[in-house]
Amino acid sequence: MVKNNYAADALRNNLKQVVVENNTDHTMYQRFVNECGASPPSWQSNAECEPSSRRKMSFKYPEKMDKDNAFLQKTKKSSREYCVSFVLICIWIFCTIVLMAKQEKKIDDVHQVTLAPNETKTQIVYKNHMPTTNKIQIMLDGAFMPDYYSALATHYLNVWVEFETSEENNNSKKLEVLKPENLQHTNITEIWSIPIVSEPLLEVVPEMHQNKIFKLNRLSPNTTLHGDTKLCMNTTLNTNFPIALTYDLFPINTEYGIIYAALVLIGLYVLIITEVIHKSIAAILAATTSISILALLDERPTKDELSSWVDIETLLLLFCMMVIVGILSETGIFDYLAILAYKGTKGKIWPLINTLCMFTAMVSSVLDNVTTVLLMTPITIRLCEVMQMNPVPTLMCIIFYANLGGALTLIGDPPNVIIGTNKDVIESGITFTTFSMHMGAGLAIIFITVNLHLRFIFRNMQDLKFTEPSNVTELRQELAIWQKAASSLSSYSKEEGVVRDKLLRKCKVIFSKLKDTLKGFKIDDNLPVERQQSYDDSVKDFLDKGSKLDKSLLWKCAVTLGFVITLFCLHSIPQLNLSLGWIALLGTLLLLILADHVDIECVLGRIEWATLSFFAALFILIGALSDLGLIEWVGRQTEVIIMCVAKEYRLSVAIILILWVSTIVSSFVDNIPLTTMMIKVIISMSQNHELELPLQPLVYALAFGGCLGGNGTLIAASCNMVCAGVAEQHGYRMSFVQFFKVGYPVMLGSVIIATAYLLITHVTLGWN
16 A cells, blocks of 8 residues: 555655666565565654665575575675674674683682571681772572562571671770770671571572672771671571572672673664664673673673573563464464454454553453463454554554553562562552552553554554555565575475475565566556555455354363463462463463374474573673673662752652653663662662651552553563564564654653652652
8 A cells, every 4th residue: 555655756766776776686686685674564654764775784594505595695785784794793702702711700718507596607708807898799599588489588597797806906096086895896788688488498499599799888998907807697597597608809890890781781772773683683792792791800600690690480481372372373263353353343443453452451460461462462463464554553552551551460560570579568558459559540541641642643544554555565575474484494405495495486486576566556546446445355355254263272272371361360379389480381281282283393483582582682681780780870879869859859759760760771671670679779768767758659659660661662571572573473573763763752651640640649649
C-alpha cells in the first residue's frame, strides 16, 4: 500500500539510485539485502522516509564456494563501515591482550571459620597499625539465604571491622586528645547483617556467596595509631555455623571504575542505536570489554563468579516459555483468537488496539510480563497482517501496557517481586492488597494518558500501515523468509548443499520479480480502489479460513498452561519450593511428554537464541558494572542529595528523586540490579532518624520508577527484547531508534503523572 506520493517517489528513487550505481542484478540484490536486513520494511515516520538505497548497512552470510554464495557475499564496503570495523577490531585486540596477560584474581587469605553460639569470632587483618587503605572487601561462603528468600529469614550473621588499640598508645602524647581508653574496641565500619538459614537446614542447603566492600572510618587522619584491625563475626543461631572467609585488603578503586563503566555503557548504546552490528554481538562485546577492564584493575572475575552473575532463572523461564508458545502455535489457537478479536471490534483499528492492550495489561498483572508478551505477540502480528497494518507500532503499544500491567501487583514484574519479598517492606505494612491499591489508583490514570498519548503519536492512521504497496511488502517478506531458510542451512553434507542452492536460486527469482514490480510501479487513480479490494479479499480469506484447531494438541497445551499459570500465581508460597524457572521447565517437560509427536528439532529451531544470548551477555555486563561501582554510585548520590534538603521538603524531594532516578537509570540498564540496590538505599533512608522519612511512599516511588522505565528503550525490560525477537522471527524488525522515538515520550509522560500522583497522595493527603 502506498501512503502518499512521497512514498512512491521514494520507491522510484530507490530503484533509480540502485540501477545507476550498480548495473548488475546481483549487486542490486545485495544492496536490497543490506537495506532490509532479511526483514520487510519496518514502520517509519515521514522524517525517516529517506530513499533506502542511500542507507549504508552491512549483511553477511556464511561462506560457501559456489556461484550462489558468491552472489550473496559480494558487498562493497563504505569508508564508514571500514572505520567501524577498525574500531571494533581495536577493542577486540585490547580485550585479547588484557585477558592473555592478566590471570583470574587469586586471594591467599582464605580461612575456614566456625562461629559458636553467643560468641564473637575475630580475625586479625592488620597487625600493629591502622589500615593504610580506606576499604576492605569481605567475601563469605556459607549456608546463606538467597536474596529472594531473605524476607523469610529469622537468623542473621553479623560482620564488622573494629580497631583495638595497644597499650603503648596510652603513653603516647600524640593521643591525649583521642582519649585512648575509649578506643580500646572501636568499630570502624558499619555492621553487615546477612540472612542465614535455620538450624535444621544447615547441612542441607548449598553454599551461597556473599560479597561486600567495607569503607573504613579513620579514627585520626593525622595520627599513627598502634593496634590491631580485626574482622568480627557472630550469629544469632543456637548452634555452630561454619563459613569460608576471604578478604581483600586492596579492592578495586571505584572512582575510576565508575568512569570506565559509564564509557562501556555508552559504547553499548552507540552500537545498538547505530545498528552497525547485531545487538547480541554488541552486548557480548561490551561484556567482554567490561571484564577486560576489571582484569586491567587486577580484579578479573573467576568463572564461578561470572556464572553467578548470569540469572539462570530468567533464561530458563524465557527458554521454556518459548518452547511452550512454539508448540501452542501448532494448534491454530492464535488465528482463532485473532478472528474473535476482529469480529468483536468489527475490524476497527483503535478499538482493536485498545482491546489487545487492555487484555495484555490484565494478564500481565497476574503473570510475568515476559510470558504475557510471548502469548500476545503472535496474535497481534496475525491480526495486523490481515488488516494490512504494520505490526511494529501495535506491538509497541502491547509492550507499553505489558510493563504498566506488570507494575500493578507484587508478582507482575521482577522489580516488584524484589520489593515485595523484602523483610523491611513487609514489616512496614505493605501487603499484596495495599500495594495493588496504591499502585492501581495511579496506574488507572496512567493507562488513560498513555492511550491518549499513543493516539496523538499515531493520529495519522497511515502511520499504522506500511508505506509500500502490499505486493511489494509481500515480496520483500517472502524474500526474507527464503533468505533466512537458506542461511540456516550449512554445507556439511551434500543434501544440505543441494537444498541450500535451490533456496538461493529461489531468492534470485523472487528478487527479479520484486525488481520488475518496482520498475512497473506507478500511481494512478484506481489505486485506492485496488487497495480496498485487496484489503477486503485479505479479510474475507482470513474469516473464511475459520478456526482449524488441532483440538487434541490444544487440550494438552491447555493442561500445561493451566499448570504453569496456577503455579506462577502461587510461587511466592514458601512451602512450594519452586521458582518461576523451575515451574516453566516442569510445564515444558509435561507438554513434551503429552505431545510426543511434536518434532523437537523444529520446536528448538523457533527459539530466539539471539535474544537469550543478549540477555546472558547483559547479565554479565551488569555484574561487571556493579563491581566497577556504577550502580552503587547512583544510589549513594541520590541519598546525598536528599540529605542536603531542608527537613520539611525531604519527603517530596525523596519521592521525586527516587522516582526519576530509578526511571531514567532503569531505561538504560536492567531494572533488576537497580531495584536490588535502590531498595537498600530507601530502607537506609527510612531508618535514618535525622531524615524522618516513611518507607511506604519511597517503596511506591521505586516501584513506579523501576516498571515505567521499562517503556523508555528497547533493552530496558525483558519483555521488550522478547517481543522484538519474536517479531523479527516473523519478519518484522523493531529498531532501537523506532522504539525510542515512541517509548521515551510515553515514559516521560507516565512519570510526570506518577510524580503528581505520589506527591498529592503521600505528601498532601498523607496516605501512607
